[in-house]
Amino acid sequence: MKNKTGKKRHWYDYLWIWSIIYFSLGFFNILFAWLGMIDFILPLIFAIVGGNKWFCNNMCGRGQLFWLLGRNLKCSRKKPAPKWLSSKWFRYGFLAFFMTMFGTMIFQTYLVFSGANSLRKVVKLFWTFKVPWEWAYNGSIFPDWVAQFGYGFYSLMLTSTLIGLIVMVLYKERTWCSFCPMGTMTQGICKLKNK
Amino acid sequence: MRKAVNDINRCVACGVCCKECPRQAIEIYKGCYALVDTGVCVGCGICEKACPAGSITVSDTEEGR
Numbered sequence: 001m002k003n004k005t006g007k008k009r010h011w012y013d014y015l016w017i018w019s020i021i022y023f024s025l026g027f028f029n030i031l032f033a034w035l036g037m038i039d040f041i042l043p044l045i046f047a048i049v050g051g052n053k054w055f056c057n058n059m060c061g062r063g064q065l066f067w068l069l070g071r072n073l074k075c076s077r078k079k080p081a082p083k084w085l086s087s088k089w090f091r092y093g094f095l096a097f098f099m100t101m102f103g104t105m106i107f108q109t110y111l112v113f114s115g116a117n118s119l120r121k122v123v124k125l126f127w128t129f130k131v132p133w134e135w136a137y138n139g140s141i142f143p144d145w146v147a148q149f150g151y152g153f154y155s156l157m158l159t160s161t162l163i164g165l166i167v168m169v170l171y172k173e174r175t176w177c178s179f180c181p182m183g184t185m186t187q188g189i190c191k192l193k194n195k
Numbered sequence: 196m197r198k199a200v201n202d203i204n205r206c207v208a209c210g211v212c213c214k215e216c217p218r219q220a221i222e223i224y225k226g227c228y229a230l231v232d233t234g235v236c237v238g239c240g241i242c243e244k245a246c247p248a249g250s251i252t253v254s255d256t257e258e259g260r
């Protein structure tokens with residue numbers, strides 16, 4: 001099958017389906033949130049080993065989903081985003097913020113691991129709003145910290161997707177990509193590699 | 196000649212332009228920025244409309260064919 005621009009379609013053009021499956025799985029069982037690590041590790045491997053952004057450019061399901069909803073389903077105003085949103089200081093600032101939040105999440109996981117805290121079955125949206133999510137976990141063969149990481153990671157994934165959807169509606173389809181921490185990080189690595 | 200010109204200091208190398216270009220005139224150079232092959236570009240502006248960072252624009256350039 002060919003698309004509008006006459007390019008051949010590949011299996012990885014359908015990875016937007018993976019984004020939907022990911023959130024659905026995590027809705028029913030929070031342990032599936034761990035699968036999101038693939039979307040963290042793969043782009044980094046491409047950048048560190050290959051020195052490219054092949055992940056962003058070809059196989060990011062999230063980017064594809066924003067394009068599909070924004071362009072094909074016309075859910076985007078397609079207006080240029082404010083310039084500061086894709087400026088270097090905002091992009092690297094957001095990356096730093098994101099990494100800090102990632103670190104906090106790892107620390108929460110550690111607290112459950114060490115027994116200082118007990119497992120909290122909530123998904124935290126926008127790093128602020130706690131949404132009860134207890135149906136997604138009823139114990140497993142794994143220790144509690146594994147589930148805690150799941151909740152933390154799922155919160156991060158859901159929050160970033162929601163931010164992405166908001167900027168998709170307000171601005172261009174893939175505005176999220178202009179300040180996505182993974183995108184910034186992989187481009188940064190590529191730039192360092194090609195110095 | 197109207198051609199796509201990319202501000203490589205703004206470009207986030209997301210590859211949206213590259214994906215949408217009907218002439219396949221764009222490549223993401225080493226994961227750093229979008230590089231336009233001005234010999235292939237027809238100045239249609241599809242990339243400009245797609246770019247989320249407002250970094251690629253179609254404008255008059257000296258170097259044409």
Ligand code: SF4
Pocket residue numbers: 043055056057060061062063176177178180181182183184209
């Ligand atoms: S910038 Fe982020 S959302 Fe966009 S394609 Fe890359 S990893 Fe995916």
Ligand code: SF4
Pocket residue numbers: 198199215216217218219220221231235236237238239240241242243253
């Ligand atoms: S102006 Fe048209 S042909 Fe030229 S690079 Fe952009 S999308 Fe491709």
Ligand code: SF4
Pocket residue numbers: 201205206207208209210211212213228229245246247248249250251
């Ligand atoms: S769409 Fe814009 S930001 Fe993305 S690679 Fe092309 S020129 Fe760069």
